[in-house]
Amino acid sequence: MTVLDGKKLANKIIDGLKQKIQKLDIKPSIAVILANDNPASKIYVKNKEKKALELGCNSYIYSFDENVKEDEIISLIEKLNKDKNINAILAQLPLFKHLDEQKILNTIEPVKDVDGFTIYNTGCLAQNAKPYSIPCTPKGIIKLLKEYNIKLDGKNIVVIGRSNIVGKPLSLLLLNENATVTMAHSKTKNLKEVCLKADIIISATGQKNLIKADMIKKDAIVVDVGISRNSDNKITGDVDFENVKNKASYITPVPGGIGPMTIACLIENTYELFLKQNCLEK
Amino acid sequence: MTVLDGKKLANKIIDGLKQKIQKLDIKPSIAVILANDNPASKIYVKNKEKKALELGCNSYIYSFDENVKEDEIISLIEKLNKDKNINAILAQLPLFKHLDEQKILNTIEPVKDVDGFTIYNTGCLAQNAKPYSIPCTPKGIIKLLKEYNIKLDGKNIVVIGRSNIVGKPLSLLLLNENATVTMAHSKTKNLKEVCLKADIIISATGQKNLIKADMIKKDAIVVDVGISRNSDNKITGDVDFENVKNKASYITPVPGGIGPMTIACLIENTYELFLKQNCLEK
Numbered sequence: 001m002t003v004l005d006g007k008k009l010a011n012k013i014i015d016g017l018k019q020k021i022q023k024l025d026i027k028p029s030i031a032v033i034l035a036n037d038n039p040a041s042k043i044y045v046k047n048k049e050k051k052a053l054e055l056g057c058n059s060y061i062y063s064f065d066e067n068v069k070e071d072e073i074i075s076l077i078e079k080l081n082k083d084k085n086i087n088a089i090l091a092q093l094p095l096f097k098h099l100d101e102q103k104i105l106n107t108i109e110p111v112k113d114v115d116g117f118t119i120y121n122t123g124c125l126a127q128n129a130k131p132y133s134i135p136c137t138p139k140g141i142i143k144l145l146k147e148y149n150i151k152l153d154g155k156n157i158v159v160i161g162r163s164n165i166v167g168k169p170l171s172l173l174l175l176n177e178n179a180t181v182t183m184a185h186s187k188t189k190n191l192k193e194v195c196l197k198a199d200i201i202i203s204a205t206g207q208k209n210l211i212k213a214d215m216i217k218k219d220a221i222v223v224d225v226g227i228s229r230n231s232d233n234k235i236t237g238d239v240d241f242e243n244v245k246n247k248a249s250y251i252t253p254v255p256g257g258i259g260p261m262t263i264a265c266l267i268e269n270t271y272e273l274f275l276k277q278n279c280l281e282k
Numbered sequence: 283m284t285v286l287d288g289k290k291l292a293n294k295i296i297d298g299l300k301q302k303i304q305k306l307d308i309k310p311s312i313a314v315i316l317a318n319d320n321p322a323s324k325i326y327v328k329n330k331e332k333k334a335l336e337l338g339c340n341s342y343i344y345s346f347d348e349n350v351k352e353d354e355i356i357s358l359i360e361k362l363n364k365d366k367n368i369n370a371i372l373a374q375l376p377l378f379k380h381l382d383e384q385k386i387l388n389t390i391e392p393v394k395d396v397d398g399f400t401i402y403n404t405g406c407l408a409q410n411a412k413p414y415s416i417p418c419t420p421k422g423i424i425k426l427l428k429e430y431n432i433k434l435d436g437k438n439i440v441v442i443g444r445s446n447i448v449g450k451p452l453s454l455l456l457l458n459e460n461a462t463v464t465m466a467h468s469k470t471k472n473l474k475e476v477c478l479k480a481d482i483i484i485s486a487t488g489q490k491n492l493i494k495a496d497m498i499k500k501d502a503i504v505v506d507v508g509i510s511r512n513s514d515n516k517i518t519g520d521v522d523f524e525n526v527k528n529k530a531s532y533i534t535p536v537p538g539g540i541g542p543m544t545i546a547c548l549i550e551n552t553y554e555l556f557l558k559q560n561c562l563e564k
Binding site for chain 2: 102118119120121122123124125126127128129153154156162164168171172175178179180181182183184185187188189190193194197
């Protein structure tokens, strides 16, 4: 059994980006909109900023309290769209409940949509055309699998969870890689049976211990995208790691698996948008 | 075993539309671009026109020969986009090889995109937002299944074929209906095994006799979207109908199954775009 070391690969990607960014005269810039007071969102945003700054990018956080009006955020995004010094715009999800997520996300110009969550970039991904950005978590998952020379072509892959952020774009990307993809979710009736047939299981539900050893076939590859906290406040994923690891051929840990890959891909997306806007080659 | 009678349901839909369209002062109008000299495309376009006229719509066909320049088609679409008398624009696929299909399709304003093939409408469908139009064949398949009270929620459904026109949008629609969807295709290695687990099999490959009786479980539901011609020039589908029908609980015939549903949904989409552009209720 091999642990898929997301932290190691993320560091490798980040080191590569650091060198490229150092050579630039102008630095890539990311603007982050934080319109939510949940502590986890604040930590995510802080971590993203820390990493961006560490790599020599500029990072600007726009924080709003619960009294913010939708129009204020829309106006800000319109201003950022026009601002030549801003290459990437990110609206940290979820937003306060009174805000229209769809509307706010789709105010972002596709060419600055660093998360790839706009209708335009989603449509490109679904048609296997060229989106400006590919959502960071799905992108990170595929990079990590490829780093370990795991073939996707013709493989039976089950993706559990159908969010617009992870499950759906990931399924479409895996389809573009010629995998046979099953999209499973909370309404799936026979999850165990579905999982037992899979060469690769990717779980993105946030449900603790959903994937147990008796649900995977021997030597399956297991990718855990879930992040939650167990009773002693320790970070844990969707997979019963201790038991599943003895049956899997490859498995991602939580933490240290997909989490760091997501941040590395966010910085990579920022850098790539910078290049596209400045018509430079990679 | 019940044959899913697409012709009957299509006629019912068309009769309903006819009555609604008769009551309108202005008639819905569709413009069709034919830039391909393949005889099948010409027949499809003629059939679409015939049905549109029969229902009291206006239909305009713009035919081009192989010397057409991409710019001519782009200019025409831009003119049609602005033309208030045109509600729906359709570019019959495939186009001549020298034409950029993506570019031409995406010149169509999403609000006039009657096939739902633009990046924008695809993105809406993928995000379970509201596209202006849903692609006609997937829409017709789901309508036909629902007509026979076939439940989709929690069902294991295999979709074979991953085109932007049928397989992919259909998979996304079925996911929105809470089905557990497997996307299979030419690179799928164990198609028989995949199909044997399915409650519903939907084949859209154009490969004659791909789906045989030993590939389906007893009482499975089989939907055949394929259209090809066998050695004696008879129209046939992807499914070995004569043998499969004895094992299936429901099955669509070819012809008379999904084909008529596609045309009915095209007229319905035209009518619905007309209402949206004129801000009328259904």
